[in-house]
Amino acid sequence: MGRPQRGAIAATVYLHCGPSGSGHFLKMIHNGIEYGLMQAYAEGFDIMKHANSAEVPEDHRFDLNLTEIAEVWRRGSVVGSWLLDLTAMALLEDPELQRFTGNVADSGEGRWTIMAAIEEAVPCDVLSASLYTRFRSRQEHTFAEKILS
Numbered sequence: 001m002g003r004p005q006r007g008a009i010a011a012t013v014y015l016h017c018g019p020s021g022s023g024h025f026l027k028m029i030h031n032g033i034e035y036g037l038m039q040a041y042a043e044g045f046d047i048m049k050h051a052n053s054a055e056v057p058e059d060h061r062f063d064l065n066l067t068e069i070a071e072v073w074r075r076g077s078v079v080g081s082w083l084l085d086l087t088a089m090a091l092l093e094d095p096e097l098q099r100f101t102g103n104v105a106d107s108g109e110g111r112w113t114i115m116a117a118i119e120e121a122v123p124c125d126v127l128s129a130s131l132y133t134r135f136r137s138r139q140e141h142t143f144a145e146k147i148l149s
């Protein structure tokens with residue numbers, strides 16, 4: 001029968017990944033990566049939002065339209081994705097995101113991803129940080145933050 005051409009199987013929108021459980025494992029890794037992508041968008045947009053703050057030297061301040069930036073990025077940028085599409089739509093409806101709480105749940109796949117990385121001795125700095133940020137989003141101020149202040 002031979003090997004199918006590259007991409008021929010995935011182009012059918014399904015993939016036999018291997019023995020029982022391997023598909024779930026791949027979906028778990030997919031969701032772990034999604035956590036990291038979401039965190040990168042969140043941090044990048046936060047930096048842009050505060051580019052006009054008083055803490056920034058006046059000659060380095062920028063008053064940026066995040067709604068327009070998200071819209072142009074989703075139309076051909078290397079960082080374009082469905083997640084960016086969702087971000088652009090949310091900013092269009094509510095530019096200050098006032099209807100959002102900032103509380104982000106985790107469904108378990110991120111935790112499983114980190115545990116798999118530990119078992120395999122594979123570093124996953126971004127994925128770990130994104131999971132921890134989700135934990136922090138559920139708290140007003142942690143005891144550690146109070147000690148820090």
